[in-house]
Amino acid sequence: MxxxxxxxxxxxxLLFFPCMWTPHDAQWVHVSSTGISSAGDSINPGDTLNSSTYIVSEKGTFALGFFHRIDSTTTTTETYLAISEMAEADQILPFNLFVWFGSRDRPIVNNSVMLTLDNNGTLKIVQKGGDPIVLYSPPQPTKNTVATLLDSGNFILKEVQSNGSIKRVLWQSFDYPADTLLPGMKLGVRHKTGQTWSLTSWLTDEIPVPGPLALEWDPKGYQLIIKQYGVIYWTSGVLRGKTFKNISPEVTSMYDFIIVSNEDEDSFTYVNSNQSQRSEWLLTTMGQLKDLKGQDIARADYCYGYNTNGGCQRLKQPVCRxxxxxxxxxxxxxxxxxxxxxxxxxxxxxxxxxxxxxxxxxxxxxxxxxxxxxxxxxxxxxxxxxxxxxxxxxxxxxxxxxxxxxxxxxxxxxxxxxxxxxxxxxxxxxxxxxxxxxxxxxLCYLLRRKVALEDHNTSKLLDWKQRFKIIEGIAQGMIYLHKYSRLRVIHRDLKASNILLDESMNPKISDFGLARIFEQNELAANTSRIVGTYGYMSPEYAMKGVFSIKSDVYSFGVLMLEIVSGRRNNSFQHVDDALNLVGYAWDLWQKGEGIELVDPAISDSCVKYQVLRCIHVSLLCVEDGAIDRPTMSDVLFLLTNESMPLPLPKKPAFSIGRKAIEANISYKESNNHSLNGLSISEMDAR
Structure with a gap:
């Protein structure tokens, strides 16, 4: 029942509150939003390509420049050197699809960046405050070099004769494919150097770092293969003439395939049968191989290991599938x-x-x-x-x-x-x-069936493993309210008595009577009505009426200290000093005695390093300045990634004392506060 x-x-x-989800949207833009200009199709020795310029291939097919991604919730500072297909003339943005990234696994952390070609033939990315990223460095100084972006989408560094003709190609972007295979690019291996050519998917549709999926050429099987972490999920079947066994003839008829097999290399290349058409083979994050200018080529995302249709490979299956x-x-x-x-x-x-x-x-x-x-x-x-x-x-x-x-x-x-x-x-x-x-x-029925976290008898039943699970659960709930609901929710009264535990001791955040709703672009608000529970209020809210998601972070930090210590913050007084739990925790931390804060009831079950990490993160949450506190996403990340170093906490705002807070806000509406865990408030329009 x-x-x-x-x-x-x-x-x-779910029927009445479908808005509690924020769809994600992102876009890539040129680093400089104004004044971007073309520098031709080449870079000569001594030239630099900075964030306000880009080069365009001779016929205007592709462009090379510095780009960074704009996120719907934050602006990333990770910048990439990239080759982009130029958009059609009727499109608003000049750049379309990214087909290549320079050092995709090493994003640049700022916009002060340049691509340079020096007089010795070294092609490198120079960034302010960081080590250069060398794309090519000759074994000995090489004169008369030029870097050119071709209409094929290939960015080449070439040594030229005195008459301007090509003497040799020193380096080319086609040798370092990302997730896109353009006509003329190779899949395979160069035997002399051991260099392999393969496509690697993006990690996600928004993050270009290498993901787990790869498209390769298998010279022994004379076929294309798609792998995930080295395990083959799909094969094209043997190439016979112009057709692969597991690729539709309607698709393969659009291309001519070139296979090279000799002592120098084993490789696969395709070109378009109709030279007036363009093709771009893309390996997606789920394993789909498709021509963005045509049709699907392979669907490894349909391969589950039990089916062999369409080129899927049989794999060992869980007994339940x-x-x-x-x-x-x-x-x-x-x-x-x-x-x-x-x-x-x-x-x-x-x-x-x-x-x-x-x-x-x-x-x-x-x-x-x-x-x-x-x-x-x-x-x-x-x-x-x-x-x-x-x-x-x-x-x-x-x-x-x-x-x-x-x-x-x-x-x-x-x-x-x-x-x-x-x-x-x-x-x-x-x-x-x-x-x-x-x-x-x-809802009322369920709430009456639950037990509050602050219940003294319940706390005796909670060992450290259960308490840490509760901490994680509360953090997840707050992340949802702050980040994933379409209208951001600030709880404003997060405390132990508002955390309910079900029969499995899973935490549920309750009592949204004081909550406020923010629009996604709203960062903070101010009110003359201070509502909530003293001891859990952030300093800026208690003193000035300013609240934000960082106000809830402060309350969470106090709550986490209570869960670790088994003691309530607003009823705590040290023997000698009128400090609250936050102050007591800070004193112990400063003395290197943080473990003394732990509830004796869990001293046998607690994991020492995990408890100390929780105390450390709690002190980061209760720092005086809201800007210094982590977000709830950061909090959960720090709690669950033990290898991540933690910043040193700053002195929290506990020295004001509860009495001082009361005196400083005596001019506020006194009927809107609580000192003993009971929240009292007036009805206030959202």
Whole structure:
């Protein structure tokens, strides 16, 4: 009965609050937004290409310059030297598709950057405050060199004769492909040097660093192969004439293939049969190989290891996965028994799929962070709801075999949608109100069934492992409120009594009576009505009424100290000094005795380095200046990545003391505060 109630609660929540998700959008732009100019198609010795210039191939097909990515939530300072296809004349932006990156695994951290060719023939990227990135350095000084961007998209460094003709090519971008194969580029190996030519996917659709997928030429099998972490998922089959076994003749007829096999190299190259057409083979982050100017070439993203159609390879399978099981990409909301997350930012969406596939309990996955890194997984029975607005995209496990559970789920969704359609918008309003009332009743019922984190008897039952799980859960909830809901939510009263634990000791953030909603571009707000609980309030909020996401970070830092110590902040007084828990923790930390803060009840179960890391991160959260505090995403990253060095915390704002705070805000509305954990507030429009 309780499980059904919880599932219905989730269903109603997702129907009435579909806005709690922020779709991610990003774009790449030239480093300089004004005054960009073309410097021809070449760089001569002594020339520099800076962030305000770019070179364009002779016929205006490709451009080379410095670019960085603009994110919907933040502006990245990572800059890349890149070759971009020039856009059509009727498009607003001059640059279109990126086909090559210089040192894609070493992004440049600022915009003060230049590409230089010196008089000795060295081609390198020079950045302010950083080591140069050398693209080519001759074994001995070479005179008469020129770097030219060709209409093929190849950027070459050549040694020229006195009459301007090419003597030899010293270096070319075609030897260092990224995720795009242009006509004339090679896949294969050069035997003399051991250099390999292969495509490597981006980590995500927004991050160009090398991902886990690769397209290679197999000279022994005379075929193309797609690998993930070295494991072959797809093969083209043997090339016979102009056709591959596992690629449609309709596709291969568009190209001429050139195979070289000798003592110098084994390589594969393609050119267009119709020279007036252009082609760009792209290996996507999920393993799809497609011509951006034509059709799909290969679908390794359809390869699950049990099927061999279309070139897929048979692989060892988890016992729980069967023929016909696939992940469908759907847009909407998922109601499932539980979810978990992997915060590793080196994981892309194809990694998430592999992890979910090999976990028998996993039924769905998507990315965790806005830049499409990290993973979020769902387990247990599920229901999928196509939501209005711009809901998230989720990969959901489904089967071609008939399943009563799946059929029932989809049927209920279709019936629900048909009711809305038949009744019309006006007639739907009374039903919405009725469901909302039911939702509120169920919410009250569930809240009464839960136990507050501050309950003294409950705290005795929590060992360190459970407490750390609670800390992680609260952090995840706050990240969602701050980052992933379309309207950013500032809780303003995060404290132990507002954290409820279910029967499995999973934390639930409650009491949003004091919460404020921010637009995505809104950073802070000011109010003359100070509401919340003293001891958990940030200094800028308690003293000036200024609040932001960093106000919640401060409250989280206090809460984490309470969980570690087993003591409440606003009831703490040291024997000699009128300090709160934050001050006491700081004193112990300064003396190198942070472990003395730990609750004696968990002294046997705690992991010392993990506890000390939690205390350290707590002190970062309660720093005096809001700008110095980490975001909740940073907090979770620091807590779960133990190899990441932590900055030293600054002295927190505990020396003011509770009495001083009370005196300084006595002119505020005194009926809007609490000193003993009870929050009192007036109704205040959002």
């Amino acid at each position: 309780d499980t059904n109630v919880v599932q219905f609660f989730k269903l109603v929540f 069967h023929h016909g099981d696939i992940f469908d990409l759907r847009t909407g909301f998922l109601v499932a028994g539980d979810f978990s997350a992997n915060y590793d930012s080196s994981l892309g969406i194809s990694d998430c799929r592999a992890i979910c596939w090999n976990n028998c309990g996993c039924v769905a996955f998507t990315s965790w962070f806005p830049n499409d890194t990290g993973c979020r997984f769902w387990t247990g029975k599920w229901q999928f709801l196509p939501g209005p607005g711009e809901p998230p995209s989720i990969f959901v496990l489904s089967s071609n075999d008939s399943s009563p559970f799946l059929n029932g789920t989809e049927g209920s969704v279709k019936s629900f949608k048909s009711v809305i359609h038949r009744r019309g918008t006006k007639k739907w309003i009374p039903i919405a109100i009725s469901l909302l009332v039911i939702f509120l009743c169920i």
